[in-house]
Amino acid sequence: MPRSQRTAPELFIATLPVTAVLGTVDTAAAPLEVTVGDVRSTDGVLLIQITDSAEGFDDGRPPVASLMFAPAVSSVTFSVDLEPGVYGMRVMQDLDDDGEMDTNFMGIPTEPWAFSNNAVGNFGPPAWGSIQFEMTTAAAVQNVSLVH
Amino acid sequence: MADPTPVPQLEISGRLPRRLQGVLFRNGPAGFELGGHRAGHWFDGDGMVQRWGIDNGCVSHRAAFVRTNKFLAERDAGRPLYPGFASVVENPRPAARPDDLNVANISVLPVGDELWALWEAGSPWRLGAESLETLGMQRFDGRAGGLPFSAHPRLAPDGTIWNFGYASAARRLFFWQLDRSGALKRVRFLNVPSTGLPHDFIVTERHLVLLLPPLDLDLDLDSNKTAQTFLDAHLWRPERPTRVLVVKLEDLQTHFWTELPAQWVFHFGNGWEDADGVIRFDAASAPDPSAMFGAFRSIMAGENAIPDSPDARPLRYRIDTRTRRAEQTVFGDKSVEFPVVDPRRSTRRHRWLTMLSSQASAPAPHGGLTSLTRFDLESGALTSYRYPDTELPEEHLFVPDPERSGESEGWVIGTSLDWSRRQTHLNVFQADAVGDGPIARATLDALMPQGLHGRWVEHAA
Numbered sequence: 030m031p032r033s034q035r036t037a038p039e040l041f042i043a044t045l046p047v048t049a050v051l052g053t054v055d056t057a058a059a060p061l062e063v064t065v066g067d068v069r070s071t072d073g074v075l076l077i078q079i080t081d082s083a084e085g086f087d088d089g090r091p092p093v094a095s096l097m098f099a100p101a102v103s104s105v106t107f108s109v110d111l112e113p114g115v116y117g118m119r120v121m122q123d124l125d126d127d128g129e130m131d132t133n134f135m136g137i138p139t140e141p142w143a144f145s146n147n148a149v150g151n152f153g154p155p156a157w158g159s160i161q162f163e164m165t166t167a168a169a170v171q172n173v174s175l176v177h
Numbered sequence: 178m179a180d181p182t183p184v185p186q187l188e189i190s191g192r193l194p195r196r197l198q199g200v201l202f203r204n205g206p207a208g209f210e211l212g213g214h215r216a217g218h219w220f221d222g223d224g225m226v227q228r229w230g231i232d233n234g235c236v237s238h239r240a241a242f243v244r245t246n247k248f249l250a251e252r253d254a255g256r257p258l259y260p261g262f263a264s265v266v267e268n269p270r271p272a273a274r275p276d277d278l279n280v281a282n283i284s285v286l287p288v289g290d291e292l293w294a295l296w297e298a299g300s301p302w303r304l305g306a307e308s309l310e311t312l313g314m315q316r317f318d319g320r321a322g323g324l325p326f327s328a329h330p331r332l333a334p335d336g337t338i339w340n341f342g343y344a345s346a347a348r349r350l351f352f353w354q355l356d357r358s359g360a361l362k363r364v365r366f367l368n369v370p371s372t373g374l375p376h377d378f379i380v381t382e383r384h385l386v387l388l389l390p391p392l393d394l395d396l397d398l399d400s401n402k403t404a405q406t407f408l409d410a411h412l413w414r415p416e417r418p419t420r421v422l423v424v425k426l427e428d429l430q431t432h433f434w435t436e437l438p439a440q441w442v443f444h445f446g447n448g449w450e451d452a453d454g455v456i457r458f459d460a461a462s463a464p465d466p467s468a469m470f471g472a473f474r475s476i477m478a479g480e481n482a483i484p485d486s487p488d489a490r491p492l493r494y495r496i497d498t499r500t501r502r503a504e505q506t507v508f509g510d511k512s513v514e515f516p517v518v519d520p521r522r523s524t525r526r527h528r529w530l531t532m533l534s535s536q537a538s539a540p541a542p543h544g545g546l547t548s549l550t551r552f553d554l555e556s557g558a559l560t561s562y563r564y565p566d567t568e569l570p571e572e573h574l575f576v577p578d579p580e581r582s583g584e585s586e587g588w589v590i591g592t593s594l595d596w597s598r599r600q601t602h603l604n605v606f607q608a609d610a611v612g613d614g615p616i617a618r619a620t621l622d623a624l625m626p627q628g629l630h631g632r633w634v635e636h637a638a
Contacts, residue, residue, distance in 0.1 A: 134366055135347055135349070151271040
């Protein structure tokens with residue numbers, strides 16, 4: 030689905046909390062500052078999803094947070110407020126703007142991607158155990174690097 | 178290990194032919210040790226490409242490791258990080274995809290101004306043809322990016338680059354068609370019961386042919402986990418035939434299967450097809466792959482007693498695409514490897530086949546191939562040159578004389594490793610007189626690692 034038809038948040042490069050999207054304000058929420066590094070082109074859009082369960086990326090329910098940013102070489106930084114809990118984050122650069130992670134004939138991604146903790150799987154996506162990170166009431170940081 | 182120092186002018190003995198002007202590129206595994214850890218198999222060494230330039234009677238040498246993702250990550254960490262084809266690593270990092278393990282160490286393919294360093298289970302790596310600087314991993318568009326691209330693409334006379342690739346766990350074979358500039362025209366695939374580890378293939382004007390040996394992959398081999406490596410997860414089944422897959426180039430889909438006795442082929446010479454649909458080709462064929470399972474590992478461990486492996490023999494094959502029958506005959510009683518033909522005859526009928534050979538009755542102390550041999554497939558005659566016992570010859574290529582068109586008009590060139598003097602030689606033979614020995618030799622005062630395959634690129638006139 031082309032960018033113009035999306036109803037997701039507008040594209041931006043600056044810091045922006047997403048509490049407005051979630052529709053709640055909670056004083057226990059703390060900022061997670063995310064930097065996505067090794068961005069090599071400005072093509073397409075950076076898609077970020079944050080989920081709170083192992084099934085959360087693919088079970089059809091809306092993720093905890095779903096963000097889009099215009100790619101900037103060589104990194105993009107943003108902040109998102111999250112309540113205390115355990116989360117996992119998935120990043121992809123949708124180079125051709127088709128709303129999907131493109132793959133080759135072996136099912137291997139052909140667009141750049143990253144997971145929280147820079148987790149890498151063994152010939153497949155990383156397991157929840159290596160992706161998950163914990164949010165407390167303190168600020169947290171995730172620096173991830175795109176895999177090309 | 179650092180890149181060797183470039184040498185702009187090597188010492189030459191004999192006389193280089195005036196019309197021999199160009200570059201011999203070679204590739205091979207060369208990085209075996211890091212942080213005190215040693216690779217477990219010859220095939221797991223990081224690739225190093227060599228450039229032997231021949232210009233107006235002057236020979237130069239340059240070499241560089243391919244800076245793959247694996248190469249850079251491991252040197253940054255100071256230790257091996259990833260398992261290899263047959264090497265085990267302590268505390269390995271997970272590998273998300275085959276290209277994370279890519280060592281780009283088998284062969285080379287000149288493409289435009291670049292040189293591609295080829296592995297076989299992932300993408301080519303792009304180098305500058307002059308500097309050998311690593312430019313990056315080759316990324317094909319669409320659904321082709323990251324697919325396996327074998328180390329033995331075949332070039333058709335019109336410049337088309339045909340190739341295949343195998344994905345063992347997925348049980349899928351890929352077929353590639355690129356134009357002469359390396360641009361992707363098509364990639365198609367077929368699902369197969371088992372791929373084995375096909376290393377090379379044959380292309381004629383209308384078909385491609387793969388031999389799939391009875392080598393089963395079982396990733397859950399046994400609960401004792403003795404199959405620690407990818408190689409060890411393969412079991413040789415000599416009671417089963419080698420399956421032969423013949424695919425039409427027209428659609429890279431229409432195909433048929435036939436069979437040959439169980440055998441292990443690393444390399445094919447050349448194949449062609451006549452007007453009656455009969456495909457003929459040749460290969461160096463061994464009864465089984467024990468060399469790959471045994472000797473190529475022992476040599477890494479420094480073992481003096483290298484296990485005996487049955488040698489490859491020269492075989493000719495015939496597949497009738499109408500009856501779908503396949504037949505084979507042995508020609509010559511030597512052990513052989515690295516078959517090559519005049520590149521202008523690729524996919525067409527060829528008469529001359531150049532190979533390295535050895536004779537069981539007259540071994541050299543090094544235990545490897547000893548001689549350069551030219552076979553005349555029409556008359557059955559052969560001519561041979563035996564290298565001194567202190568030199569190990571490497572793959573030799575036929576180089577056409579740019580001003581002649583006959584299939585045997587040109588030279589045969591190849592390297593030899595002299596470990597007693599710690600030198601590497603580039604040897605040049607008159608193609609129709611290899612028995613006379615080299616007519617010229619350039620000597621590099623350094624011993625290069627034993628390599629695999631290369632290509633000759635003629636200088637533009």
